[in-house]
Amino acid sequence: MGEGDTLVNALIGAVAGAVASAITGPVGPLIGGGVAGYLEGGERADGLRVGTITGLVSLVPMVLGGVVVLALLGVVGFGLLLDPTAVFAVGAVGAVLVIGGLAAIALTTVALSALGGWVGNYLKYDTDL
Template sequence: MTGPDTTANAIIGAVVTGVTSFVPFSPVLGGVVSGYLQGGDRAEGARVGAYAGIVAAAPLAVLFGFLAVAFAVVATELSLAGPMAIGVAGLFVGFLVAVGYLVALSALGGYLGIVIGERRDADSTA
């Protein structure tokens, strides 16, 4: 079960991902922040980074739902059930790819955030 620190760090990482969304691979930056703030071992960093990616994907889920409903309404009005199903399936595949991108890169960033924290600790003791 996640504690309040994990949840807060995941939300902070998701916000960093959103704010830096104009930067390529911005989920890595959000994951780095969440992993660095979380501390612990590398698996913990990857886990909180993945959580940050899931939280960052929430607006994408809302957009997907809106587009699926819009496709359904238009297809119903035009009697295009077959093409509508293909369009919604294409949207769903795109949604899954985008969520996979966000979660995987955020988990990588969380792992890197722990590595950065470990190096900082090693440098401060040397």
């Protein structure tokens, strides 16, 4: 854990972001990226890079959760086999909504983490913190 140790800083930021998400909700990725950017040091681009990596690392549990949700939608769709048109409608609409929602969450998470990395780097070098 130190300046330039990008992967370790990104992992620390991802854990900090997960803990902060449990407390603050959607501000968590910003805090996690900020922690990683502060630890990373270097230039602003380094903070942005480590923040982006932090966001990508924090997506792993989200993707696993999304797979579980899609699997549950499949079980619900399988239970509606009595009417094949209903299975297709429920499955297609559900899959589109879940995949669209996961894509929006992923984009927001990575963007906020990257912004947090930039802000964390700024706080380290341009303030008295």
